[in-house]
Amino acid sequence: MSEYDYDLFVIGAGSGGVRAARLAAALGKRVGIAEEYRIGGTCVIRGCVPKKLLVYASRYGGEIEDARKFGWDYEDLQFDWPTLIHNVHREVDRLNGAYTRTLENAGVDRFLTRATVDGPHGVRLADREAPISADYILIATGGSPSMPDVPGKEHLISSNECFQLEALPDSIVVIGAGYIGMEFASIFAGLGVAVTVLHRGEQVLRGFDMDLRDGLAEAMRDRGVDLHMNADIAAVEKDGGGYRVALKDGSSVCASLVMAATGRAPNTKGLGLEDAGVELGRNGNVVVDEYSKSSVDSIYAAGDVSDRVALTPVAIREGTAFVETVFEGRPTVMDYTFIPTAVFTEPEIGTVGLTEEEARKKYREVDIYKSSFRPMRATISGRDETVLIKIVVDAATEKVLGVHLLGPDAAEIAQMAAISLKLGVTKPQLDSTMALHPSIAEELVTMRQKWTPPEPIKGSDAAA
Structure with missing residues (x-):
């Protein structure tokens, strides 16, 4: 028998932690896991899943309006926020139960309390005095919203609180235009x-292909969203029944609610990591090597807490690679290339691979293929809608470096494109693929004309 209580103890029961715990237990290892909130983590409880359900709800209004032109009629159309949020919470509860049963069926000991690190092989639980020992400790505590440090920050809500609103506000200011803010x-x-x-x-x-950034900003403005760029927040103040956001240029914006979407930070505060000898990075993240091992040989980290790529599928794969490395004797290095990413705005973004800007910095010559068109459904609905599809290619090898989409089903298309890029697809191979007609995705295999940027205006032409 081992000298430790557990072969593996996981702190944090999100996607990465649950995957690692389950796989290790399936190998016959003694595994414990602690979670101070709810099993399932950010994605299931207060992130990807409930947010996507809100996305679906937000699209129905426009789709029902579109339906009139397709022959459908209706009366007395109404939206009820309490009904939606109740059903979202019900689905979150179901998933929380499913994740809990997964751990239970795998034989993982579950501790619904806060856990901290007590040395290289020790874990302390908030609800008991005696520490727990483990051969290996996996930190999988995820991240949490970072709030801007401005006067009146106590008036701000984060994306977490959006799922707890009892009623919709009449108006809202969103601070930040990353994917969370835009969604x-x-x-x-x-x-x-x-x-x-x-x-x-x-x-x-920031960080997405510039054509997608410009296209989404234009589309959001067309939908009535008031976008203010180069806007520095000075303070947030109560203003009657709402709030006033003061900007450093002297202007201000008033709204019923103010949400901050200004990034996320790894959850490492108060975990005892530094006392155990674990090196933390600038953002408070656990610094790890290519095998997810920290500066302490027995302590590893997976998911957002290591601040590599903050996406749920990445956390799951990191948890899997950890088990393969530590318990299966198969050292596994994560591959972070060609990770498909979606932004569930309206219109939707799907992207995989290098942006045009990244590719031009890395490769001597890059070919760009772009197609912009009106989707078929808009020809009848009359909706002002444009699809953008862009392919980035290494001119020397004709290998596809990136695929970027803005429009309906962009995320679904990007997932399939990721398979091709992972396998090293070339532009001629795309060209030789049979198209599925009529579809948006067929543009990926029918674009032949390279895009040529316009010549810059020089000299007297500029003056004219």
């Missing part, structure tokens, strides 16, 4: 809320 701005706009977005950068969605 919630789109959700609220679709549900009839007046939305203002304040962002200190020059364009929304």
Whole structure:
């Protein structure tokens, strides 16, 4: 028998932690897991899943309006927020139960309390005095919203609180234009809320392909979302029944509610990691090597807490790679290339691979293929809607480096494109693939004409 209580103890029962615990237990290891909130983590409880359900709800209003042109008629159309949020909570409860049963069926000991690290092989639980020992400890505590440090920050809500609202506000200011900010701005706009977005950068969605960024900003403005770029927040103040957001340029914006979507930070505060000798990074993240091992040989980290790629499928794969490395004797290095990513706005974004900007920095010559068109459904509905599809190619090898989409079903298309990119698809291979007609995705295999950027205006032409 081992000298430790457990072969593995996991702190944090989100997607990565649950996957690692289940797989290790399936190998016959003694596994314990602690979670201070609810089993399922950010994605299941207060992130991807409930947010996507709100996205679906926010799209029905426009789709029902579109239906009139397709021959459908209706009367007395109404939306009820309490009904929606009740049903969302019911689904979250179901998933929480499913995750809990998964751990139970795998034989994992579950501790619904806060856990902290007590040395390289020790774990302390908040509800008991005696520490628990483990051969290996996996930190999988995820991340949480980072709130801007401005006067009046106590008036702000984060994305977490959006799922607890008893009623929809008449108006909302969203601070930040990353994917979380843009998704919630789109959700609220679709549900009839007046939305203002304040962002200190020059364009929304930093890090995404510029054509997608420009296209989404234009589409959101067309939907009535008031986007303010280069907007630095000075303070948030109570203003009657709502709030006033003061900007550093002297202007201000008033709304019923103010939401901050200004990034997320790893949950490492108060975990005892530094006392155990674990190195933390600038953002408080657990610094790990290519095998997810921290500076302490017995302590590993997976998911958002390591601040590598903060996506649920990545956390799951990191948890899997940890078990393969530590308990199966198969050292597994994560591959972070060609990770498909979606932004569930309206219109939707799906992307995989290098942006045009990234590709031009890395490769000597890059070919760009772009197609912009009106989707077929809009020809009857009359909706002002445009699809953008862009392919980034290495000119020397003709290998596809990136695929970027803006429009209906962009995320679903990007998932399938990711398979091709992972396998090293070339542009001629895309060209030789039979198209599925009529569909949006067929544009991926029918684009032949390279896009040529316009020549810059010089000299007297510029003056003219």
